[in-house]
């Protein structure tokens with residue numbers, strides 16, 4: 119029996135002889151193979167094949183069988199084309215909206231929902247900041263009614279939407295409120311500048327080692343003497359029913375909720391003007407103190423620097439009206455830029471003439487401290503803003519019920535009339 123390895127020493131001619139002898143039936147007399155001998159010969163041949171070749175041949179065979187099977191399968195169940203596959207995948211994709219467990223299919227997503235998805239984190243942060251604002255606004259003394267915070271926040275959102283669309287006034291008069299609501303007025307130590315220590319206020323009651331703890335926002339837009347000067351103007355114009363309840367509350371001002379005796383539409387304007395003028399007063403005080411420091415450190419032998427060119431940012435109808443407003447007083451107020459103004463205020467700083475009445479707000483030489491001047495300027499800014507609004511005429515919405523007796527902004531003779539400033543009290 120020829121086994122693997124045994125035939126490797128056979129020469130070509132010997133192989134041929136061997137094949138004739140064992141496999142070629144023509145060599146056999148009866149033309150029939152001898153089964154036993156043939157089987158033995160084939161087995162020997164097989165055993166003589168290199169096992170590596172055999173393995174390779176087997177794997178080729180297996181692969182070919184698999185390809186045949188796949189081709190058969192495709193003939194029976196053809197694969198979908200690329201477009202169909204994409205459609206199948208996309209139909210199964212979707213978005214999960216914040217606060218919702220169900221998904222919105224990708225083809226069903228509206229622009230509103232997509233915007234919601236994109237702005238989701240920012241909106242959430244904004245919501246938290248507004249909640250804190252409402253809470254701080256409601257921390258006012260004297261309010262005993264139970265407040266539903268969620269309801270209050272929703273109400274404030276509605277207010278902001280109304281102020282944006284219904285109050286036709288330059289946006290610069292609305293900006294302070296918008297910033298304040300998200301603690302966005304750049305006050306060191308607030309939510310956005312929390313890594314910076316609170317900056318002491320020039321009034322001396324905030325940011326010092328012995329100052330009571332207070333948020334920068336609460337100080338500058340409520341507690342600071344500048345803010346109080348503006349509040350005082352409002353309080354003294356409000357009807358007695360409001361003042362018996364302790365005057366204007368912080369929620370009236372910050373959340374733009376009309377106090378007793380006020381209609382909502384004029385109050386929208388009054389409150390936004392007040393917040394804007396408080397911010398204006400803050401800038402004035404900071405600039406005045408900075409200027410004072412520069413004067414102190416200046417070499418007395420050097421001549422004083424010439425005034426810088428005017429860089430007033432606020433343009434438009436308001437400024438024109440301020441000019442009209444203060445023209446008769448001959449006051450340099452309008453021309454003065456807060457950042458440049460370090461001169462002591464003269465006795466005629468604010469002598470507005472309204473309706474034939476002249477009211478002196480700051481009339482003494484003692485009124486030359488930066489704080490006092492900042493307070494006067496905040497008040498002047500407040501009334502100037504209101505006059506600018508009155509000059510726009512009666513708004514179409516919400517002013518039907520406003521009569522001639524309404525505090526601060528009244529409607530009489532087909533015009534919006536603005537009340538007069540009241541002398542500043544310390």
Ligand SMILES: [Zn+2]
Nearest residue numbers: 319321342343
């Ligand atoms: Zn202050």
